[in-house]
Structure formats: structure tokens, C-alpha cells
Amino acid sequence: MNQLIIDGVTKQFGALKVLQSCDLTVERGSVVTLLGPSGCGKTTLLRSIAGFVTPDAGRIRVKGQDISRLPPNRRDVGYVFQNYALFPHLTCRDNIAYGLVVRRVPKAEIARRVSQALDLIALAAFADRYPKQLSGGQQQRVAIARALVLEPQVLLLDEPFNALDAQLRLSMQVELRKLIDRVGITSIFVTHDQQEAMALSDRVAIMRGGRIEQIGSPLEIYDRPRSCFVADFIGRxxxxxxxxxxxxxxxxxxxxxxxxxxxxxxxxxxxxxxxxxxxxxxxxxxxxxxxxxxxxxxxxxxxxxxxxxxxxxxxxxxxxxxxxxxxxxxxxxxxxxxxxxxxxxxxx
Ligand SMILES: Nc1ncnc2c1ncn2[C@@H]1O[C@H](COP(=O)(O)OP(=O)(O)OP(=O)(O)O)[C@@H](O)[C@H]1O
Ligand SMILES: [Mg+2]
Known part of the structure; x- marks a missing residue:
């Protein structure tokens, strides 16, 4: 079953057509990566799904329900921002708990879900540390846990590994994929890095100038590019x-x-x-x-x-x-x- 269906989503900022009738379906529990050059509309598409941007046309459905007109906090969509955006004055535990507190989830349940999330990212021993006492990769895991703890239907990750060094980036790719498989969450991942896209995703969508130019499994895209742009963008x-x-x-x-x-x-x-x-x-x-x-x-x-x-x-x-x-x-x-x-x- 398709968990997320994006249908003809279009967005213009002034004279600039940033999204031009984007269609995308994501199966339950699978990872689709958006890959494309800077400015092609990747973040705008994620923000449209999360509800931070209102498309001019098109529909977004999650599990059959049209969420296009819902405010962000009613969409059941988790968002991991590029720069982690952890609260510096809150510990790991409180960062992860934040969304649950805002949603007035009972205290005992918050404690249970946060400790589960901490186990999932293997940072239980660091629960009481502040973000500045963590490495980049650890902060990244906290940011992911903070989104996961809300148990969203859909998880959006916007270039979450940009600030990490090559080694950590590779191990985080593997960890993230395992985590997503364990939780069975439907995800859209944005990256500039074609190897990361190939390593992490079930399907890759190549975006160009506000359109999705080709979508397929990593090897389909690599072996059967439908345009010079796609051939050049994935591999050499x-x-x-x-x-x-x-x-x-x-x-x-x-x-x-x-x-x-x-x-x-x-x-x-x-x-x-x-x-x-x-x-x-x-x-x-x-x-x-x-x-x-x-x-x-x-x-x-x-x-x-x-x-x-x-x-x-x-x-x-x-x-x-x-x-x-x-x-x-x-x-x-x-x-x-x-x-x-x-x-x-x-x-x-
Ligand atoms: N709120 C806004 N107002 C006006 N223009 C915007 C706004 N948000 C994005 N844009 C423009 O829309 C285009 C697409 O931006 P977007 O952030 O979606 O690109 P991107 O693919 O995520 O790029 P990058 O890889 O650099 O993050 C860019 O030209 C950008 O300047
Ligand atoms: Mg972006």
C-alpha cells in the first residue's frame, strides 16, 4: 500500500516556478531519496509535505487522507532539519521528549517512549548530556530520535548528514537504514550525494528544475538513465x-x-x-x-x-x-x- 501520495504539487515563489507538478508515491516502510542540484526544489517539496509551505496546486495524501490543508502539527509528519536544530539548553532526554510534552502526552508514557528512543539510537548513557557535550553524529542521532519518538506516519530528512565527516557519514547511513527498517517508517531523504542516495534508498527520484525527471531503484537509475542529465548525475x-x-x-x-x-x-x-x-x-x-x-x-x-x-x-x-x-x-x-x-x- 502506498503510504504517501504526492499528486501534481506545484509551487511558485514570485516568478520562480520552484515545483512543477511533482508526482511521487512512497510505499509503506520504504525510503525514497530526492537527489538533485542545489535549488531544484528538494527542500520546498519536503516543506510542502510537512505543511511549512502551501502548494499552489496539487494534493498530498497520507494513508489515503488528504493532508494538504492541515496545519503542520496535525500532519503526523516528522522532520529532521539539516542543522539538527536541537535545543541547546535542553538535555538529550528533554530534546527528545519536547514534542511529546507539547502534545500533552501523559508523563509516564513520555518517560517510556523517550527511553525506548534513546535505546534505539544507542545513546541511553548520554541522556543527561547537553547538545554541546555530544559529537556531531550523536547530535544527529538525537535529532532523528526527536522526530521518531512522535511515531509519525512519514519521516522527512533534509540532508541530515551534511555536517559529518566522511567516515561518520558512512556509518550513519547504515545506522539510519537499520533504524528505519526496525521501526518500519515511510521516509523521504534528501541528499546531494549520489552514493549516499544509492546506499540508503529503495528508490531514488532525480529532481531537476522543480520536476521529478526520473524515479526508480538505484540500479535502474544507474543502468537505464532516461536522459543525459540523469546519466551524468548518477555516477559518471x-x-x-x-x-x-x-x-x-x-x-x-x-x-x-x-x-x-x-x-x-x-x-x-x-x-x-x-x-x-x-x-x-x-x-x-x-x-x-x-x-x-x-x-x-x-x-x-x-x-x-x-x-x-x-x-x-x-x-x-x-x-x-x-x-x-x-x-x-x-x-x-x-x-x-x-x-x-x-x-x-x-x-x-
Ligand atoms: N520562501 C521562499 N521564497 C522565495 N524563494 C524561495 C523560497 N524558498 C525557496 N525559494 C527558492 O526556490 C528554489 C528551490 O529552493 P529549495 O530550497 O527547495 O532548493 P533545494 O533543492 O533544497 O536546494 P539545496 O540543495 O541548495 O538545499 C531556490 O531557487 C530558492 O531560492
Ligand atoms: Mg535544500
């Missing part, structure tokens, strides 16, 4: 200009494409590009740059396109390595994994 992609003739691409590799004749873009991930020395079947080019990343070496190869072709070759014994200046041939390894999009490449 080679976008090579080509022409479609009679259902195949022209050029060194004729790849099947269910598109009318005309200009097209061949999309291939760096790990799907192979390099062989000298000339052969494929795109001839010259290595211009390489980055040794550990498990792979990434090459940039000038094949005469406006941007270099990127190839990521594993560092196994037996895989040839190339120096800058080497003449090579680039080839798509797995043609079935390449995507052909209509129109010329446009780089995001």
Missing part, C-alpha cells in the same frame, strides 16, 4: 554523439536503439569501456590523463569528442596499463549495457 557517464539509422547506432559499434533516425547519444559507464593498445575496431584515441584509484585505474582518452572518453580498467595482473600519450582504441565492452538516448549529448 560517457555521453558520445552518434546517429541512429534503421534502429542501430552509426560509428564503430552498431548498437541497437529503438529510436527514429537522427542524432542520438550513446551512454556508457567508464567501467563499460575497454582500452586496447594501437588501432582496432572502436574509437581511436590518445590517453591524456590517468588516475590510479586503487581497485581501478581511470583513463581519460581524447577520441575527438568535445569531452574525453573515460575508461575505468581493473588493476588485475594481465590488464595492460597505459601512460599519457599512448595511442589506444576505446570500445564498449558490453553493448547490452549501453544506453542510446535521442538527441545530441547535453552535459549537465
Amino acid at each position: 557517464a560517457n555521453l558520445m554523439p552518434t546517429q541512429v539509422r534503421a534502429g542501430r547506432t552509426e560509428g564503430p559499434q552498431a548498437i541497437a536503439a529503438a529510436l527514429p533516425d537522427g542524432p542520438a547519444t550513446l551512454v556508457a559507464r567508464p567501467e563499460n569501456i575497454d582500452l586496447t593498445p594501437g588501432s582496432g575496431p572502436g574509437w581511436p584515441g590518445k590517453v591524456t590523463f590517468l588516475t590510479a584509484l586503487g581497485p581501478v585505474i581511470e583513463y581519460e582518452v581524447d577520441c575527438g569528442f568535445s569531452v574525453p572518453v573515460r575508461a575505468a580498467l581493473p588493476r588485475h595482473a594481465g590488464v595492460e596499463t597505459f601512460e599519457p600519450g599512448a595511442l589506444v582504441t576505446a570500445r564498449i565492452r558490453d553493448e547490452a549495457a549501453a544506453v542510446v538516448l535521442p538527441g545530441e549529448p547535453n552535459h549537465a
